[in-house]
Amino acid sequence: xxxxxxxxxxxxxxxxxxxxxxxxxxxxxxxxxxxxxxxxxxxxxxxxxxxxxxxxxxxxxxxxxxxxxxxxxxxxxxxxxxxxxxxxxxxxxxxxxxxxxxxxxxxxxxxxxxxxxxxxxxxxxxxxxxxxxxxxxxxxxxxxxxxxxxxxxxxxxxxxxxxxxxxxxxxxxxxxxxxxxxxxxxxxxxxxxxxxxxxxxxxxxxxxxxxxxxxxxxxxxxxxxxxxxxxxxxxxxxxxxxxxxxxxxxxxxxxxxxxxxxxxxxxxxxxxxxxxxxxxxxxxxxxxxxxxxxxxxxxxx
Numbered sequence: 001x002x003x004x005x006x007x008x009x010x011x012x013x014x015x016x017x018x019x020x021x022x023x024x025x026x027x028x029x030x031x032x033x034x035x036x037x038x039x040x041x042x043x044x045x046x047x048x049x050x051x052x053x054x055x056x057x058x059x060x061x062x063x064x065x066x067x068x069x070x071x072x073x074x075x076x077x078x079x080x081x082x083x084x085x086x087x088x089x090x091x092x093x094x095x096x097x098x099x100x101x102x103x104x105x106x107x108x109x110x111x112x113x114x115x116x117x118x119x120x121x122x123x124x125x126x127x128x129x130x131x132x133x134x135x136x137x138x139x140x141x142x143x144x145x146x147x148x149x150x151x152x153x154x155x156x157x158x159x160x161x162x163x164x165x166x167x168x169x170x171x172x173x174x175x176x177x178x179x180x181x182x183x184x185x186x187x188x189x190x191x192x193x194x195x196x197x198x199x200x201x202x203x204x205x206x207x208x209x210x211x212x213x214x215x216x217x218x219x220x221x222x223x224x225x226x227x228x229x230x231x232x233x234x235x236x237x238x239x240x241x242x243x244x245x246x247x248x249x250x251x252x253x254x255x256x257x258x259x260x261x262x263x264x265x266x267x268x269x270x271x272x273x274x275x276x277x278x279x280x281x282x283x284x285x286x287x288x289x290x291x292x293x294x295x296x297x298x299x300x301x
Contacts, residue, residue, distance in 0.1 A: 051078045246274045
């Protein structure tokens with residue numbers, strides 16, 4: 001598997017991002033090794049808060065959430081998915097699959113970092129991957145929160161807005177990552193923040209993972225990952241630890257997605273489920289401190 005690694009200088013001087021990089025090596029599933037980046041802030045002996053990003057962002061998305069969580073005494077771990085941020089980037093679209101993303105993050109979270117007592121939050125693909133981790137080893141997770149995400153099995157047709165996005169990701173001659181994230185927020189991001197989202201991708205060779213990810217979301221019942229997601233739903237159907245939904249009100253793709261979990265996951269019963277108002281798909285950008293406080297309240301801080 002051929003990979004690229006974004007030069008470190010691309011990450012110099014990013015606004016509001018003073019965090020030190022950490023790295024682990026995992027198997028690529030093809031006989032080689034991948035270097036994966038993650039943030040690791042706060043007391044190393046504290047129970048971890050695991051924050052997973054999705055398409056086409058990276059750990060920078062959580063920069064306004066890490067400080068309040070750390071200030072409350074928590075250890076905060078924020079990985080970059082393979083193909084994003086400071087993590088290595090396989091160059092061929094066929095190198096990426098849903099199953100491989102789950103395996104890669106499983107190696108990092110369970111094997112390399114050996115996290116337990118986890119409070120998890122996932123958005124977008126962070127939820128698609130993270131909920132598979134929860135289903136694989138539920139006893140490692142003390143509580144789970146999700147926002148603007150899901151666990152699709154392909155048994156229901158996706159929204160038209162998602163199909164349009166999927167088509168754009170495969171057909172558009174240009175794939176401007178920073179501009180895409182700006183388009184998924186209610187607020188208008190300043191140029192230096194848009195540039196920070198572009199930083200991991202010096203040119204199109206680095207964007208194979210970002211380009212292919214939308215096409216890997218299961219949209220038909222015979223998708224190769226549909227059976228695994230159905231099995232994960234079976235586990236979630238028995239998950240009795242606290243489970244919180246905190247979706248935003250202004251995301252045309254996932255708005256109302258909490259209905260898939262409510263009444264299905266036992267741990268969701270009696271929780272203070274929250275709708276983040278005035279926030280788009282990237283609710284971490286539009287309402288990062290508010291979302292951090294929702295997680296703190298969920299944890300009893």
